[in-house]
Amino acid sequence: EPEVTQTPSHQVTQMGQEVILRCVPISNHLYFYWYRQILGQKVEFLVSFYNNEISEKSEIFDDQFSVERPDGSNFTLKIRSTKLEDSAMYFCASSGGILNEQFFGPGTRLTVL
Amino acid sequence: QKEVEQNSGPLSVPEGAIASLNCTYSDRGSQSFFWYRQYSGKSPELIMFIYSNGDKEDGRFTAQLNKASQYVSLLIRDSQPSDSATYLCAVNKGLNDYKLSFGAGTTVTVRA
Secondary structure, eight states, X not given: OOOOEEEOSEEEEOXXXXXXXXXXXXXXXXEEEEEEEOTTSOOEEEEEXXXXXXXXXXXXXXXXXXXXXXXXXXXXXXXXXXXXXXXXXXXXXXXXXXXXXXXXXXXXXXXXX | XXXXXXXXXXXXXXXXXXXXXXXXXXXXXXOEEEEEEEXXXXXXXXXXXXXXXXXXXXXXXXXXXXXXXXEEEEEESSOOGGGOEEEEEEEEEETTEEEEEEOOOEEEEEEO
């Protein structure tokens, strides 16, 4: 069964450093998403991506964040200068259509020291 | 008003019983509704989705949607200890609103 994959599973970084989180969505899906979940809190939407451009972003997704689909399979989230409050689980998701179910990857736990 | 609200729980049910989870949403125009299960430290796993008013059954799970009341529920029949998890209600507004808005989740514990 096809699934979303994410790497790394855990990333530890120093405050102010850049991190890139990687995702491989399900191959025939067209819509890609990043969410985050701070420990003990609800899942929050960051950004959606369709047709090689951002289709929607939340207020969390400020200038420090960017997304890219560098090739036909990978979908990346970059945080330019990490802050302590960026520590969270980051989930990538993909779907086949705008109203379709979204399938989540296993997540990357980001720890900013 | 929160976009998606769920019973805070925790909800404790004996093995074999029915667990009933509730969710309300604020945007009347919302179009698709999802239930995810999340084990501690893991990612959300889709278990049910529903688009139309009424009931939808899949195995031991039944989702119920009432758009007039802006209410969606999940019933878990014959609850098993492996059903112990946090259940997340998520709503998609559609109409070029791509994101899922999640509730805070209801933690379910099934007692053996």
